[in-house]
Amino acid sequence: MGAADLAAAFRSGAVSPVEAAEAVLDRAEAINPELNAFTLIDRAGALAAAAASERRWKDGAPLSDVDGVPTTLKDIVWVEGWSVRYGSTTTSNAPCQADAPSVALLRKAGAVFIGQTTTPEFGWKAITDSALFGVTRNPWNPEKTPGGSSGGAAVAAAVGAGVFHLGTDGGGSIRIPASFTGIVGHKPTFGRVAAYPASPFGTVAHIGPMTRSTADAAAMLKAMSGRDLRDWAQGEGVLTPLDDEAGFSLAGKRVGYWSQPASGTVDPEIARIVEAGVARLAAAGAIVEPVTLPAENLLDLFHHHWFTGAAARVAGIAEQARAAVDLGLLETARAGSAFTSTQLVQAQIRRGEFGAAMDKMLGEFDFLVSPATALPAFDAGLELPKDSGFKRWTEWAGFSYPINLSQQPACVIPCGLTAAGLPVGFQIVGARGADARVLSAAASLEAIFTG
Template sequence: MAASCPLWALSASELAAAYADALSPRAVCEATLAHVAEVNPQLNAIVTLDEAGALAAADASARRWREGRPASPLDGMPVTIKDNILVAGLRATWGSKLYRDYVPDEDELPVRRLREAGAVILGKTNVPEFTVHGYTDNALVGTTRNPWNPLLTPGGSSGGAVAAVASGMGPLALCTDGGGSIRRPAAHTGLIGFKPSRDMVPRGKGFPAILHDFEVVGPIARCVDDIIRSMDVVGGPKWRATADEPGPPRLRIAYAPSFGDAPVDPVIRDVIERTIAQARTLGLDIETLSSFTLADPLAEIWPVISQTGVAWLLNQHRDWKDKVAPAIAEMAAAGSKYSARDYLGALDGIAALQRSFEALFTQYDFLLTPAAAAMPWPAGEPHPSMIDGRPVGPRGHAVFTPIANALGLPAVSLPCIVVDGALPVGLQAIAARDRDRTLLSFAREQQGRLFAHRWPEAFR
């Protein structure tokens, strides 16, 4: 680690080595909290800060490190938690006035595992209402901004989480991904965002599931080793069972530059094409699928699942009408018009997609795509209205990510190497279900060759 590197800029892997060499977790926590006080007002990333709890956890960690008995590889690591994941004693608003005053009395299971592992929980990060939008803004605490350019969005729904990690407010964030909510924000901020396979990270008791079984918990970090460290703590029996999983002798990789005829921003298209070309020069066997339509049916399925989920949730709250944003009310109104036949038809469509992608992954180990179809747009706007000169709807920027959620597949967003000063662009890699370790091993091998973390100019 460079002598001039501030403590708040160190990765969890670097901190573990430094703690073993007598650096105090208390010093790191204090430096991180001071950095939060300086930069969070500019970005609005952390919406509930637990300074006293973080310092107490850091002191307990310091004792364990002094005694040579750290609780885990994450002992003493500052972590933020997305505001739709429950943390005992901290407000959990889900970005909505409906939950303005909700304070859970117990941790959701992944949080409990982090706490038992000695992690230092700094606080909760901002989300859009009910985490169903691709930007991060709500009526409770306002808009979260991108550390690369505060006029732009960091994406959503993990916008607060990526803004925190990208600006140095902790090396790790625990988040959820229901349709790309980890991967697209990571792509917009130059981070690694990992969406595990379904059931790889058990959830326990939390907010109601409004996206069927699409949403999973996963980590965001600045390096792959920190992602793996996080999974070693929050992952359940399925993750541990794959510890000795052998990798394929030679990778077979498919690359889909677009899904159907959906537009992709030219900047993203060019960066991804250069990354694929570089990968081939490194010996990776990558086949371009110039016409990829396997995921097209999901465009009709997605509204049925998401809108009926919102309608069902609001039906549990008789006083919702004055407490949710107009966009949420519109989703609920649309969702209330679907029938049970529509919902079951959507599930049947997902089963058909499952068969198609199972066949795809008998031919290929990974599917590569852009992580997002649009570059970051103005922070207060819910979505871009145009991509590459073509009008798009609310999910036009999100076409590449939700298939992994619908099918329970592992997927990771990796920050491509771009011209210094340019906005980040993310490459998504998807694998067959439960091939999480193989996917992360690939990501770790390509770190520094095909992708790399950079700090935004303001935080270098």
């Protein structure tokens, strides 16, 4: 059941928040030994919160329309009373003393926190495994990766171990696992959801919802959005409201089809499935035109931002503890340390120029659409597909990291399956602030793709 159906059932008394929580907890405990989606399942805490929600619904005084909705939180955001390990053996297991802003807003809305979901160490890569918690696996085929870094959240959503799932996305970490596991993942406009503590990866890092439907993604995003004075980078936090767009239609919308990633090449089967989705978009009345992104070496530009962020993250680890850190993260940090301060400032200027060009493009088009990933899920436990020739995960993530650089909203929905039965994701990108329109377009396409 989605959030709206649960709210209706809670209101009528047909289902109680305690029953919903118990069902989700049972599901989480059943799937975790094989799929490793959770680092923590808090049965006692969840049932206590669900009982409080049940009393509020019986009194006719729920905190919000999502009061009692089972929710998971990635092991990368602060949760009061839980230890947050960032998937790393180098971190403390001492409990957090405060909620992150997004967590605090979900708690204020009455969301029931089921547990924490897995991430690679400090969320540095687009697959999910760590020395602390092991390898997370794809429910469509446990030999395959669910992607990352929000891989545990994606798995929990895909198997029904929760309704709302909080993910983070610094280069595709919501959208890549959404694509690989056949769920909905939305990277909001930067600043829509406040972040604290600040990420070492800076303003490419976003926080957003991962769910089984666009309606749930919209409901979760509304609940977790808002201004928090601890997040200076958020700006004033004043963005176009997330109200539903009544009467939204794809007919007549000008849509740019972005078919070639900023790095890597598209798997022919992915291209065929996504192109079939684009054809259905056109059949719905949209005016679809091919586009290319503004000229820039986007892989190099992203590396300047992401690799220096990795260097900052590793610099905060005691030197004697670094031997336990993921080797790939250490290599990425060394590459980031090699950039000079001048090169980083130059990259920030280049990013501004690229972002402005993307704003201009999204002023001319209602949306851009693209594959969510250039390839399907590959073997679990690997950063790169076998024999790909890639050196780092960023090289196969060319449909995701450009939109972190531009900070625009992007929603991924499932649009089909490969011959091997693996999900394929379809990405919708909009202008900054236009999350409601992106989610409305995603909902319309969701209905077309599943109809």
